[in-house]
Amino acid sequence: DTGVSQNPRHKITKRGQNVTFRCDPISEHNRLYWYRQTLGQGPEFLTYFQNEAQLEKSRLLSDRFSAERPKGSFSTLEIQRTEQGDSAMYLCIGLSAYNEQFFGPGTRLTVL
Amino acid sequence: ELKVEQNPLFLSMQEGKNYTIYCNYSTTSDRLYWYRQDPGKSLESLFVLLSNGAVKQEGRLMASLDTKARLSTLHITAAVHDLSATYFCAVGAGGTSYGKLTFGQGTILTVHP
Numbered sequence: 517d518t519g520v521s522q523n524p525r526h527k528i529t530k531r532g533q534n535v536t537f538r539c540d541p542i543s544e545h546n547r548l549y550w551y552r553q554t555l556g557q558g559p560e561f562l563t564y565f566q567n568e569a570q571l572e573k574s575r576l577l578s579d580r581f582s583a584e585r586p587k588g589s590f591s592t593l594e595i596q597r598t599e600q601g602d603s604a605m606y607l608c609i610g611l612s613a614y615n616e617q618f619f620g621p622g623t624r625l626t627v628l
Numbered sequence: 629e630l631k632v633e634q635n636p637l638f639l640s641m642q643e644g645k646n647y648t649i650y651c652n653y654s655t656t657s658d659r660l661y662w663y664r665q666d667p668g669k670s671l672e673s674l675f676v677l678l679s680n681g682a683v684k685q686e687g688r689l690m691a692s693l694d695t696k697a698r699l700s701t702l703h704i705t706a707a708v709h710d711l712s713a714t715y716f717c718a719v720g721a722g723g724t725s726y727g728k729l730t731f732g733q734g735t736i737l738t739v740h741p
Contacts, residue, residue, distance in 0.1 A: 547727055558632075558716050558731030559671070572728065607670060611727045617661075622670045 520620035545610030553605040634732035651700040651717035659720035
């Protein structure tokens with residue numbers, strides 16, 4: 517148990533629906549990262565936060581994607597108008613002040 | 629743009645044999661990570677290598693880093709079935725992007741009796 521939780525663990529949705537995922541790091545993780553991993557590939561960086569500030573976004577993060585970390589604690593990742601290509605594992609990583617990584621269990625999204 | 633390439637992508641080994649997974653990256657970085665991923669699971673951190681010539685070992689796995697060649701290796705000694713998994717290397721960005729990782733494609737390791 518890394519202390520980072522993600523909910524839901526699995527999500528099945530129909531194309532065109534909106535979905536929201538949540539990541540809860542532990543309080544010491546002032547930096548939080550979102551990655552996407554499609555089947556058979558390595559994870560790809562999406563975005564990261566330092567406290568509540570979103571400091572970098574990948575070009576993979578189209579305008580259908582939005583991420584927030586409103587109080588510098590939990591973070592949400594929303595995908596609007598889902599497409600089949602959004603099917604993937606979405607991983608959240610917390611980074612401690614000592615740069616130690618803590619991986620969440622991931623949310624697996626399936627878009628039908 | 630930083631690129632990270634692993635080879636081989638698929639590795640089928642017999643128990644007891646040795647083998648090496650290679651990880652090449654395209655631009656300078658001061659941090660290289662190795663991870664293990666079991667099917668349907670998140671990633672498990674194995675090693676972080678921070679300097680040229682760094683070598684770390686845990687059980688049957690040993691990782692090394694050559695920053696001049698931009699190459700890291702993950703050596704498997706006397707493989708056992710429990711090592712079957714997908715192994716990823718990842719290179720860390722620096723500066724304000726510290727913590728942002730670029731991953732290789734992964735090496736799927738299968739160890740046979």
